[in-house]
Amino acid sequence: MMVNIDVNGKEYKKDIEPRMLLVSFLRDELNLTGTHIGCDTSNCGACTVLMDGKSIKSCTVLAVQANNHKITTIESDDPKLDVIKQAYVDENGLQCGFCTPGMIMQTFYILENNENADEEYIKKNLRGNLCRCTGYKSILDSIKKAEEKMKGEISVSK
Numbered sequence: 246m247m248v249n250i251d252v253n254g255k256e257y258k259k260d261i262e263p264r265m266l267l268v269s270f271l272r273d274e275l276n277l278t279g280t281h282i283g284c285d286t287s288n289c290g291a292c293t294v295l296m297d298g299k300s301i302k303s304c305t306v307l308a309v310q311a312n313n314h315k316i317t318t319i320e321s322d323d324p325k326l327d328v329i330k331q332a333y334v335d336e337n338g339l340q341c342g343f344c345t346p347g348m349i350m351q352t353f354y355i356l357e358n359n360e361n362a363d364e365e366y367i368k369k370n371l372r373g374n375l376c377r378c379t380g381y382k383s384i385l386d387s388i389k390k391a392e393e394k395m396k397g398e399i400s401v402s403k
Contacts, residue, residue: 290374
């Protein structure tokens with residue numbers, strides 16, 4: 246089946262199997278391996294990407310469902326993602342790194358949809374992303390730092 250999918254601002258036209266998962270399309274067809282495969286059940290969130298700005302688990306979405314949609318992955322060159330990535334480094338928001346791409350993409354979704362996200366809102370929106378290493382404090386600190394930096398950059402640019 247032929248699909249046309251915009252991934253990180255680039256159009257891809259590919260003939261794929263109708264049963265191919267979006268995570269497999271990204272990793273195997275496009276060689277974008279930043280999106281991880283964790284549990285295959287949508288419980289861990291390692292495969293989180295954005296589809297038309299909405300957070301989704303790419304292990305439970307067929308690639309054909311993304312036809313004519315915009316997908317954003319951890320490999321995107323969006324400057325806001327760079328701010329989030331740096332905040333995770335600065336605040337030690339990662340240890341083994343396996344959950345990190347999904348956490349960062351979920352953080353991107355959180356901050357794009359609520360520029361004044363409080364801790365309760367952040368925790369509620371992280372429920373679908375699991376980290377087995379950090380205990381979440383450093384992840385929450387990373388999100389708060391990214392939020393502060395994004396506000397500062399927006400204020401400076403106005």
